[in-house]
Amino acid sequence: MTTHVESQAAPAPAEEFLNRPATPAQRIHAVLHRQPALSPAIVLVLAAVMFSLVNERFYALQNLSLVAQQVAVVGALAVGQTVIILTAGIDLSIGAVMVLASLLMAKLVADHHWPGWLALLAGAAVATAAQAVNGLLVTRVRLPPFIVTLGTLSIFTALSLIYARGRTVSLQPGTFLTWSGETVSLGQLHLTYGVLLVIALYAVVGYALRHTAWGRHLYAVGDDAEAARLAGISVNRVLLSAYVVAGLTVAVAAWILIGRVGGGDPNSGLNANLQSITAVVIGGTSLFGGRGVVIGSLIGALIVQVFVNGLALAGMDPNYQVLAVGILVIAAVSVDQWIRSVKS
Template identity: 60%
Template sequence: MTTEVSNPASVEDLLSRRRSPLERVQHLLHGNPALSPLIVLIVAIIVFGIVSQGFLRPEALSLLVQQMAVVGTLAAGQTLIILTAGVDLSIGMAMVLASLVMAKLSFSGTPGILALLIGIAVAILTGLLNGFLVTRINLPPFIVTLGTFSIFTALSLLYAQGQTVSLDPDAFLLITGSSFTIGPVSVTWGVILMLAVFLILGFVLRNSAWGRHLYATGDDREAAQLAGISTRKLLFSAYVVAGVCVGIAAWIVCGRVGGADPNAGLNYNLLSITAVVIGGTSLFGGRGSVVGTLIGALIVQTFNSGLALAGVDPNYQVLATGILVILAVAIDQWIRRVRG
């Protein structure tokens, strides 16, 4: 007669049995940063779909996505900076400066493709400047980008002489504003360009050594240096890639509004950071994803559009965004205290 002897439970099994339901939720969210914003997005869509009858119409949803294309692209670049435990307060004004260069060159007769490339080059230069000051001069990212925010604002106003630059209806830069239909849904090429940015960055962050080193640097820069990672070059490259995202966002905004506005940058600065934070990327670095950022940008636009359709005062829309940011940071702090 034989007796079966069961294998001893693993340490992970013993720990999981001792966790309370709340601790299990904490561990689940820690391992899946995009899960909590996804839940918020689904709940928000359901609530606004009930409150506003027109919210769930295909036309309204396609317009919602079109409106968040610029913020989404900027937030993709902002994600790279925040993953390194930094922040870019100048990203919106850098986009405005690049879009003004594109629009004015195109308006003055410069071939559209050349105007686009020069504008993207200007955007990359803004990233180069921020990266140089952070990595070579060793200044804090908050202080650097706060200073360059003022610099880019002044340059934009001086370059455009405080005036909005409108583009000819046939200008090449307006391609991102043109659309095509898929059934009842209208999709602009700007949305496709934004999604391409997210797909490329998501693939690179997940599957490349550069992406893994970026997470490691944001999580613990000293440990990353001891592991042989050139953190200075890595941080510099993050600002450069963010500059590319800024240039693409400038192209999208030209197509969306039909030109460039020197006074449009402040909201974009705040909204890009808001989308990243609400999307589950930690302000302390090393944790988050561009998928979460995309969801975060959708949440911001969903609240703005949903409250507007419900006839809520615009001031309450700003209030709702502020509450979302505070809640997102509080949840991130709670998730980071995960144990075991």
């Protein structure tokens, strides 16, 4: 009888396994899985501290203002790129769409004397339509996003050069489209309205991803499209909506770009496609979809610019700036792979 009672009190092997204390690696893994933006935030803080020790001018408000202004365009593009990558897709044409939209806006004002607000709406319509084409090719023709956007990258780049005839379109300061490049000063901190637009863009999209059914469906599709379909989610509709939303964010980026360069330039944003992907990956969003937060992409964009700015202040060769960004990308992808492989 005693033996029977003791056997009942003894923990089952499965229970004993579940009650084992987690290892430090498992605890770290669990935290990083719950908070995708934590690791890039730590990197940003450490980088800022390191570069401030190398050069005390790093923390000067004028320098921080410059960093914020330089990150605005890529930061805006990274919002749309994040939405697409969360679905396990990728967009190699997003920068080319931005340039095409900015040229259209600028030419409508400069050559055809359209009101600035109407030109902005026309540019937004073109950016949204271009991204909808990407989305339809992915959802209806069922082509891989990488191949689709690699092809449309060439198409939209060519359309920009043909439309602009290789020349820059300048706009007068003080117009509606150049408003995004005007500055607002808070003491010695000088921010452009474009920076404020980026902050507002992150707030709106971040709220939509976190607190709406659309956002939850987006994560579900990126995590497992087949499981999402079986749960009653219209996968193709969600995927198409991701590209359309990205098109709207591209329109905002185009407006910010016009304010920064003072018009439309077919040669601007040449590296914006890869820079937006770099910001998203460094910001903790998984290239495999289903995991990440949009604020992480802003942190990722800031990390890249902080390294570029900090290394320049340290007097380093510009080639080391490119090297540092490459190392950051590989490190970010490695962390993502570790988070996916380690079982908590």
